[in-house]
Amino acid sequence: MQDLDARLADKDPDRWLSSRFVADATARADLVALYSLDNELAAVGRKVRDPLVGEMRLAWWREALEGLIATGATRGHAVLEGLKAARFPMDTVAGLPDRYIDALEPAGTDEVLLARIDETDGVVMALAALRLHPDARVEQVADAARALHLAKAGQADRAAVTAVLARGQGALASLPTDAFPAVAHAALAKTYAGGGRPGPIGKRLRITWAVMTGKL
Template identity: 30%
Template sequence: MSDSPILPEDETVPRDEVVRLAAQFIEDAQTRADVLALLAFAELLRDVPARVSEPLLGDIRYTWWVEALEEIRDGRKVRYHPLSAALSGVAERHALDMQVLIDAIEPHRLQLDGRLSLRDALSVADKGQAAVLAQAARVLAPTADAACLLIPARFHTLATMKVAGRLNANEAGAEEGRHLYREARQSVKRVPSALLPLVLPTAVAADLWQGRVRSALSVRLKLLWVFVTGRI
């Protein structure tokens, strides 16, 4: 695991400490920075509702990012934000499919309507978050099949949204959590070692779902164990 510092106030990295810790298993510094920029973008999309005072402002933010990514896609001058600048560099270095990232924004707008049904939350997770994660996989291992990331990404996204109070409590109970976790455990076994840093946060998502809090040391040890064994 790399010991290079990551500043949580940097808008080109995720605020989620577990995601940042997972990325430390990526040895190459530039590759790690590129992956973190994509993960920060995924986090930004997921957390827009928590950063605005009313849905219209959230809709404006999503539209701003659609237009920024279209500028990157089309090779035009890109409107400035630390993250848009970082994503422009990532796209250039790794030939990202910008249309996939653009399309990933739309399902996140569902969050602006209030607490989500499980069906809508799955749309956010599968069509939004997992789509961005698949582009991060292209950075880490261009020839790897990113389809194996879908179910682990789904569980981590739903657990995070549950903690934030964005899921309908009647549809996100303990039984559903156990079912999603079993699926995630099986799927992680099929994730190539090169892509494991992208699914390591799933290892502690069960704690999120159940409202448990691990110590910082326990989180680090859990991530290390999953990275070494490929199992959660």
């Protein structure tokens, strides 16, 4: 699990940093495993040009997750090892690969794009929040997930991202404090949308401020 944590710190420092604010070591490790799975699934769409090849790779993950649920088999994969004892609704986790299959094709419209973000990034963020507090709800984190995805993908400017975050602040305010580390990295969305690329110290300060204030 330590290797998985180190890999996330290297490949996904934003979510790794936000997970440092989870006091419970077991819950923190569960988030690391979830984020590592999400990165594996999201990478498929970036690496393949043929949607059919992408579907095959995502089908492998679906079958592997179903096998994990049924028998505990991990196929020797570190991500599956990390998820084996994780306390998530595993049927929802096993459904993530199919959600990414739909994202292999171009979105076409803004409405389709937002729906896909909700089905992928939004679900993952909600799973993380739910792991940290049982009262967390998907609608509390949906706009944070949308804003961060749009900003990092260059699909919205700073003004648009700021508007998305502002719209979601009311719902976010009702998110239990213990669950806030699940969304804290979205505090970087406005910086990314403005073309900024903050360094490690800047990221740490911004995420720390978000956790302390409960605002993105």
